[in-house]
Amino acid sequence: MRFDFLEAKSPPLIGVDISSSSVxxxxxxxxxxxxxxxxxxxxEALPKDAVVDGNVVNLEAVGETLKLAWxxxxxxxxxxxxxxxxxxxxxxxxxxxAGLRDQELELQVEAEANQYIPFALDEVNLDFQIxxxxxxxPDEVEVLIAASRKEKVDDRVAAAEAAGLKPMVxxxxxxxxxxxxxxxxxxxxxxxxxxxxxxVDIGAAMTHINVxxxxxxxxxxxxxxxxxxxTQEIQRRYSLSVEEAEIAKRxxxxxxxxxxxTLQPFMDTLALEVARALQFFFSSxxxxxxxxxxxxxxxxxxxxxxxxxxxxxQVSTMIAxxxxxxxxxxxxxxxxxxxxxxxxxxxxxxxxxxxxx
Numbered sequence: 400m401r402f403d404f405l406e407a408k409s410p411p412l413i414g415v416d417i418s419s420s421s422v423x424x425x426x427x428x429x430x431x432x433x434x435x436x437x438x439x440x441x442x443e444a445l446p447k448d449a450v451v452d453g454n455v456v457n458l459e460a461v462g463e464t465l466k467l468a469w470x471x472x473x474x475x476x477x478x479x480x481x482x483x484x485x486x487x488x489x490x491x492x493x494x495x496x497a498g499l500r501d502q503e504l505e506l507q508v509e510a511e512a513n514q515y516i517p518f519a520l521d522e523v524n525l526d527f528q529i530x531x532x533x534x535x536x537p538d539e540v541e542v543l544i545a546a547s548r549k550e551k552v553d554d555r556v557a558a559a560e561a562a563g564l565k566p567m568v569x570x571x572x573x574x575x576x577x578x579x580x581x582x583x584x585x586x587x588x589x590x591x592x593x594x595x596x597x598x599v600d601i602g603a604a605m606t607h608i609n610v611x612x613x614x615x616x617x618x619x620x621x622x623x624x625x626x627x628x629x630t631q632e633i634q635r636r637y638s639l640s641v642e643e644a645e646i647a648k649r650x651x652x653x654x655x656x657x658x659x660x661t662l663q664p665f666m667d668t669l670a671l672e673v674a675r676a677l678q679f680f681f682s683s684x685x686x687x688x689x690x691x692x693x694x695x696x697x698x699x700x701x702x703x704x705x706x707x708x709x710x711x712x713q714v715s716t717m718i719a720x721x722x723x724x725x726x727x728x729x730x731x732x733x734x735x736x737x738x739x740x741x742x743x744x745x746x747x748x749x750x751x752x753x754x755x756x
Contacts, residue, residue, distance in 0.1 A: 410478055410567065410753065411476050411478060411753055412476060412478035412479055412480050412567050412568065412750070412752065412753050413425065413426045413472070413474070413476050413478070413479050413480070413749075413750060414426075414427075414479075414480050414575070414745070414746040414747060414748065414749025414750030414751070414752070415465070415468075415479045415480065415481050415559065415564070415746065415749065416482065416572075416575070416743075416745040416746040416749065417445075417450060417455070417461060417465075417481070417555060417558070418445075418450065418602055418603065418745075419445070419450045419451065419452075419453070419602060419603050419604045419605070420444065420445060420602065420603035420604075420626070420627075420697065421442055421443060421444045421445050421464075421603075421697075421742075422441075422442070422443045422445060422461070422464045422465055422468045423440070423441070423442050423443075423468075423742060423743055423745070423746040424440060424441045424442075424468050424469065424472055424746060425437070425440045425743055425746040425747050425749070425750040426438040426439050426440065426472065426474055426476060426750060427725070427747070427750045427751065427753070427754075428728075429754065430725070430726045434724075434725070434726065435725045435726070435751075435754075436725060436726040436727065436728060437722055437725050437726070437727050437728060437731050437736065438474065438728050438730070438731075439472045439473060439474055439728065439730050439731065440472070440731065440736070440739070440743060440746070441468040441469070441471040441472045442468070442739060442742065442743075443464050443465075443467045443468035443471060444464075444645070445460065445461065445464050446460045446464070447641060449461050449464070452484075452486075452604075453483075453484030453486060453487055454487075454551070454554070455554035455555060455557075455558055458554065458557055458558055458561065459561070461558040461561075462557075462558045462559075462560075462561030462562045463561075463562070465558060465559060465561070465562035465564060466561075466562040466563065469562060469563075469564065473730070477563065477564050477565050478564075478565050478567045479559055479564045479565065479566055479567065479568075480566075480567060480568035480569075480570060480749040480750070480752045480753075481555050481556070481559060481566055481568070481569055481570070481749070482569070482570040482571055482572045482574075482575045482745060482748075482749055483547055483551055483552065483555070483569065483570075483571055483572065484572050485571055485572055485573040485607070485619060485621075486621065487547050487548070487551045488545055488546065488547045488571050489515065489516055489545070489546045489547070490543060490544065490545045490546075490571070491511075491512075491515045491543075491544045492530065492541055492542070492543050492544075493508070493511045493541070493542050493544060494533045494536075494539045494540070494541055494542070495507050495508075495539065495540060495542055496538065496539060496540075497532070497537075497538055497539055497540045504527075504529075504542070505527075508525070508527045508542065508544055509525070511544065512525055512544055512546060515544070515546075516546050518548060522548060522549055523546045523547060523548055523549060524546065524547050524548075524549055524552045524569075525544070525545070525546045526544075526545050526546075527542050527543060527544045527545070528542065528543050529541070529542050530542065530543050545571065552569055555569070556569075568749070568752050570748075570749055570752065572607070572745050573607070573609050573616065573619055574748070575744075575745045575746075575747075575748030575749045576598060576600065576607075576609055576695070576744050576745055576748055577609070577611070577616060577748065578747075578748035578749075578751045578752075579719070579721035579744045579745070579747045579748040579751070580596070580598055580611065580614075580693070580719075580721070580744075581614065582721045582723075582724070582747075583693065583719060583720070583721055583723070584596075584614050585724070586723060586724070587691070590614075591611075591613070591614045592613060592614070593613065594612070594613070594690045594691060595610065595611070595612045595617075595686055595688060595689050595690050595691075596610070596611050596612075596689070596690060596691045596692075596693055597609075597610045597611075597676070597677065597680070597689045597691070597692050597693065597714075598610075598611065598693045598695055598719070598744075599673055599676065599692055599693065599694055599695065599696075599708075600695040600696040600744065600745075601624075601625055601626065601669065601694065601695070601696040601697070601698035601699060602625050602626065602696045602697060602698070603625045603626045603627050603630075603697060604623075604625045604627055605621050605622065605623060605624070605625055606621070606622040606623075606624050606625060606672060606673075606676070606696075607619075607620075607621055607696075608620045608621070608622070608676045608680070610680055610684075610686075610689070612686065617684065617686070618680050618683075618684055618686075620676060620679060620680070622672055622675075622676055624668075624669070624672045625696075625698065626648075626696075626697050626698045628665065628668070629648060629661070629662070629665045629698075630644045630645055630648055631644075632661050632665065633647055633648055633653065633657075633661060636660075636661055637653065637654070637657075662701070666701065666703070666704055666707045667707065667711075669698065669704065669707075669708070670704075670707045670708045670710070670711035670712065671711060673692065673708050673711070673712055674711050674712045677689055677712060677714070689712075689714050690714070690715065691714065691715050691716070691717065692708060692709070692712060692714050692715070692716040692717075693716075693717060693718075693719045694708065694716060694717070694718050694719060694741060695719040695741045695742075695744045696741060696742060696744075697741075697742045699718050699719065699741035699742070700738055700739070700741060700742065704718075705717060705718055718740075718741050719740065719741045719744055720737060720740040720741065721740065721743070721744060721747045721748075722736055722737075722740055722743075722747065723740075
């Protein structure tokens, strides 16, 4: 399979996000010019350690979870768009002469890739796309190169195929997040122009920070912090198993002291992590302010987290919801979708790939 996260127009497909804690699927349909409808979606928990550090460790378990999520969706489409973690992909922008034929361009990309990629080219999936004219020379174009180790791509493809699904697109998680963000940017003053926005995606094991300026990514970072810390604390404090702690975290039913003694300290620590991430951003770039923090990922569902983060960072904070202006099919419960929305950023961005032009 060609590593074609840059490929244009796709047939009807569903966006599939394989994270360390769950499989998330989203199917969108067109509902008018630049308007979408959420047809269906599903979130299915993965067994512990089936995916570790973005790597598929237990292929059978991931395949089985994909099959369950697809069944839960109740749709017919089997074509899927998948994504690799940003850390598994090397991207590089190069400048080449404009007007090269495809074959010449390919040769040049391979020659350039050889310099930047620390693996033999036959061990990687390589793709490229012309971004546009070079800024300082009209006779040249900017080309984006992306490469990943073949096994990283193959593992995800194999898991999807084991579930009876057909991978059509392989994207990069940060790019998929950005596609979802583009929908949110429309709701911001001036469509996000001249704004610096930090998307903070707090998953089970990792927090991913993607800072955009003028709706273009200018900074990426990962921090080793996530919802698992809260699960472990619930487990320890209330003598529960991992599964019981995870269910209690999502559905409630914990003693009265849970919020003040366990949840609040976790939220405070999380807000501190976000503040630290912003400090790293300021110290390693020319930027010295962020206009908006957008919270995404499973942890963003925690009630009141946006207020805690805003208070700690002194930056306006909102919960990500790429579906805010979409129509919903009768199968989708609006309240549930709003709650799940921040965890569906990547899956939504992947689902949008069917409308690429």
